[in-house]
Amino acid sequence: MTDAKALAVTRWTRVSITAVAALGGLLLVLAFGPAFLGADLTDRLTTLFIYVILAAMWNALAGYGGLVSIGQQAFFGLGAYAAIRLSNAGVEVYLALVLAPLIVGLLSLPLSSFALRLRGGEFAIGMWVFAELAHLLVNLDTLIQGETGTSLIAISGFAPDARRAFNYWLALAVMTVVVAAVFFLLRSRTGAAIQAIRDNEEAAASVGVRVMATKRLIFVLAAVGCAAAGALQLATLITFQPKTYFSVQWTAYMIFMTLVGGLGTFEGPILGAIIFFAVETLFGSSGVWYLIGLGGSALLFSLFLPRGIWGALSSRFGIQLMPVGYRLASPSRARKPGSAG
Amino acid sequence: MWLDQVLQGVLLGGYYALIACGLSFMFGILRIVNLAHGSIAVLSAYLVWVVAEQLKISPFLALIAVLPVMAAAGWLLQRTVLERSLRSGALTPLLSTFGLAVVIDNVLFQRFGADTRSLAPDIGDLAFNSWDVPGGGSVGQLALITFGVAVALLVGLQLFLNRTPLGRAIRATSEDPDTAELVGIDSRNVYAAASAIALVTVAIAGTFLAMRATFDPYTGPTQLIFAFEAVVIGGTGSLWGTLIGGIVLGVAQNLGSQINGQGFLIAGHAVFFVVLAARFLMAGRSPRTLLRALRGASA
Numbered sequence: 239m240t241d242a243k244a245l246a247v248t249r250w251t252r253v254s255i256t257a258v259a260a261l262g263g264l265l266l267v268l269a270f271g272p273a274f275l276g277a278d279l280t281d282r283l284t285t286l287f288i289y290v291i292l293a294a295m296w297n298a299l300a301g302y303g304g305l306v307s308i309g310q311q312a313f314f315g316l317g318a319y320a321a322i323r324l325s326n327a328g329v330e331v332y333l334a335l336v337l338a339p340l341i342v343g344l345l346s347l348p349l350s351s352f353a354l355r356l357r358g359g360e361f362a363i364g365m366w367v368f369a370e371l372a373h374l375l376v377n378l379d380t381l382i383q384g385e386t387g388t389s390l391i392a393i394s395g396f397a398p399d400a401r402r403a404f405n406y407w408l409a410l411a412v413m414t415v416v417v418a419a420v421f422f423l424l425r426s427r428t429g430a431a432i433q434a435i436r437d438n439e440e441a442a443a444s445v446g447v448r449v450m451a452t453k454r455l456i457f458v459l460a461a462v463g464c465a466a467a468g469a470l471q472l473a474t475l476i477t478f479q480p481k482t483y484f485s486v487q488w489t490a491y492m493i494f495m496t497l498v499g500g501l502g503t504f505e506g507p508i509l510g511a512i513i514f515f516a517v518e519t520l521f522g523s524s525g526v527w528y529l530i531g532l533g534g535s536a537l538l539f540s541l542f543l544p545r546g547i548w549g550a551l552s553s554r555f556g557i558q559l560m561p562v563g564y565r566l567a568s569p570s571r572a573r574k575p576g577s578a579g
Numbered sequence: 580m581w582l583d584q585v586l587q588g589v590l591l592g593g594y595y596a597l598i599a600c601g602l603s604f605m606f607g608i609l610r611i612v613n614l615a616h617g618s619i620a621v622l623s624a625y626l627v628w629v630v631a632e633q634l635k636i637s638p639f640l641a642l643i644a645v646l647p648v649m650a651a652a653g654w655l656l657q658r659t660v661l662e663r664s665l666r667s668g669a670l671t672p673l674l675s676t677f678g679l680a681v682v683i684d685n686v687l688f689q690r691f692g693a694d695t696r697s698l699a700p701d702i703g704d705l706a707f708n709s710w711d712v713p714g715g716g717s718v719g720q721l722a723l724i725t726f727g728v729a730v731a732l733l734v735g736l737q738l739f740l741n742r743t744p745l746g747r748a749i750r751a752t753s754e755d756p757d758t759a760e761l762v763g764i765d766s767r768n769v770y771a772a773a774s775a776i777a778l779v780t781v782a783i784a785g786t787f788l789a790m791r792a793t794f795d796p797y798t799g800p801t802q803l804i805f806a807f808e809a810v811v812i813g814g815t816g817s818l819w820g821t822l823i824g825g826i827v828l829g830v831a832q833n834l835g836s837q838i839n840g841q842g843f844l845i846a847g848h849a850v851f852f853v854v855l856a857a858r859f860l861m862a863g864r865s866p867r868t869l870l871r872a873l874r875g876a877s878a
């Protein structure tokens with residue numbers, strides 16, 4: 239028997255305090271990025287930030303909400319489309335890029351009460367069907383001219399250097415906001431509910447967790463996040479061809495990043511996004527073999543390392559950089575890893 | 580005019596029922612939504628195409644040669660991927676089969692390139708011959724054969740599950756694998772056999788896809804979506820519902836195509852959502868109980 243008084247529940251550890259401080263410092267340095275990074279590196283990091291957003295959102299859905307969606311490209315495409323529409327209506331272009339994801343978020347509310355009634359595989363492909371439908375309907379818009387697409391013309395009003403820096407800051411800001419949103423969500427009371435749902439939905443409902451409301455929160459957050467990523471992609475590419483935005487490829491990337499990094503861990507998707515970014519930089523030009531490699535890795539990780547690289551490391555060594563869980567600490571014994579993660 | 584479109588839609592529905600058959604069977608027995616379903620159908624289409632081209636034989640004969648290969652592939656798929664996925668939770672099969680689909684599509688692209696192919700030139704007159712329907716209009720011979728094969732396959736599967744020892748073993752294992760083991764059923768082998776049967780039906784569907792239309796390495800996901808829509812519209816887990824679902828989908832698409840160039844796909848997806856919404860509304864405030872009843876209480 240362990241003496242209960244000798245045990246204490248803690249959230250912060252020395253490692254996590256150091257990690258959070260280091261992360262804060264890193265973000266501060268990154269905020270001055272355009273001043274010292276150079277044009278090419280600034281663009282590349284903007285892309286990395288977009289990947290981190292996508293991975294964090296897909297992980298929130300699948301890793302915490304138990305919702306595997308093959309249709310997140312719907313929100314990615316709609317985010318870009320909404321930005322085009324707003325800008326065309328005369329809204330200042332960077333304001334349009336910020337407002338677009340919020341509008342998509344509003345749209346996802348009614349969709350959520352429908353989609354969340356689907357379970358497992360039905361939800362997965364149901365969302366895919368929604369993405370296909372959204373793609374087809376956007377194609378009908380005369381402004382878009384079908385698959386020909388259009389451009390975010392207003393953004394060309396900025397000088398290339400200014401545009402590059404603004405895109406970078408916007409991507410950095412959105413990434414910080416969505417990752418922080420997941421962080422505070424997991425630390426809040428809702429976080430406990432989310433993890434209870436992930437582990438066993440029926441059991442969670444039976445102890446009074448509001449399953450539907452909690453899942454809806456995650457669903458809408460993921461919609462806003464993916465839409466913001468789509469709007470950012472538009473800001474960097476300028477052109478909008480529906481096919482490239484509504485491609486299921488985006489969801490394949492999200493699945494790869496989340497699975498390899500660590501599904502259901504906070505740090506995993508960030509690691510996964512960095513790995514994906516590196517893999518793409520090294521092998522992206524090898525075309526089809528690169529895609530075979532991505533699909534093959536997703537397959538192998540889901541079979542043999544379902545909690546990904548980070549999940550394996552953190553359960554092996556008991557590390558958790560971000561204090562999202564609870565730890566049981568006793569002064570006399572070694573610290574044990576928390577069950578939540 | 581409209582009546583003819585409905586008739587063509589019903590026949591198209593036969594193809595959807597055929598492609599949905601394996602998806603529905605696998606979901607009903609193994610409780611897996613196989614996201615590689617469409618890609619496996621296209622893989623079979625390529626296999627049949629290669630055999631038919633190399634040996635200069637009819638695609639129907641080539642299909643007979645491909646069937647045992649796909650059955651073996653189904654067995655392997657269950658043993659290597661699905662069985663392991665199911666052990667680590669209900670969501671893992673979705674992730675692993677999606678990864679598998681990406682691999683299959685791109686390996687096909689690597690091997691065969693972006694060219695579209697078709698088996699239509701290999702079946703001669705059958706590709707375009709048709710019979711006149713009394714009162715105007717006509718039905719394609721191939722479309723009617725496809726419909727007939729779909730019905731035969733659905734009836735065959737139903738009889739197989741109800742009347743044969745293996746069919747009974749499959750149903751028993753699907754209900755409760757542990758109890759099935761107690762009465763001497765090797766559940767691993769039974770599941771693998773069910774997966775083999777599912778892939779045999781997928782191979783047949785892939786061949787008809789290749790005969791009635793063109794295909795390329797990335798045709799798979801679209802076929803998965805059509806198959807899935809047919810299964811859900813008809814009511815998950817029921818083989819007969821799959822036929823009805825396919826017909827509803829086919830009719831909606833054909834009528835949609837009369838309205839707008841993209842109306843074919845839009846109407847198909849729209850009818851899918853309308854049917855789902857109607858089902859949720861009819862179930863009042865407890866859609867979960869209805870879904871559970873439809874799936875036969877899989878928990």
